[in-house]
Amino acid sequence: MAYKITDECISCGACESECKNEAISEAESIYVIDPDKCTECIGWFESSKCVEICPVDACVLDPEHKETHEQLLEKWRTLHPGETPTVT
Template identity: 45%
Template sequence: MALLITDDCINCDLCPPECPNQAISSDAGIYQIDAARCTECVGHYDQPSCMTVCPVECIEPDPAHRESLDQLAEKYTAMYS
């Protein structure tokens, strides 16, 4: 499942450099996660690095983009092969 950044985001700028897939960007000062690039850090880390650094815990699973661990691993493989 891809992740999403909720409205609780304080735009602290910590999450974009942590994302190994470059899935986090800012549009008009609002951070968003590109579901097509988000693997929840599968293939890179044991847990999503953006969630680890978020001081207000505003990053959560995106119910609109449900994916299994196998699907996330396949997405990672497709991006890096």
């Protein structure tokens, strides 16, 4: 399940560089997560980096993008062809 950013976002930008999938970008008033690139950090880390760094808890799971662990890993492999995941 991809994460999304809520209106609580204060646009501090801290999460953008934390995402190794480059799924986070600045939008008009808040930062946003591209669900096609968010793997819940599966493939890289044991935990979700944007969630950990956000000072206002604005990164939450998006129930509209339900995915299995296997689907998230497959997304990671598509995003990083030829690379080996550090966390599966």
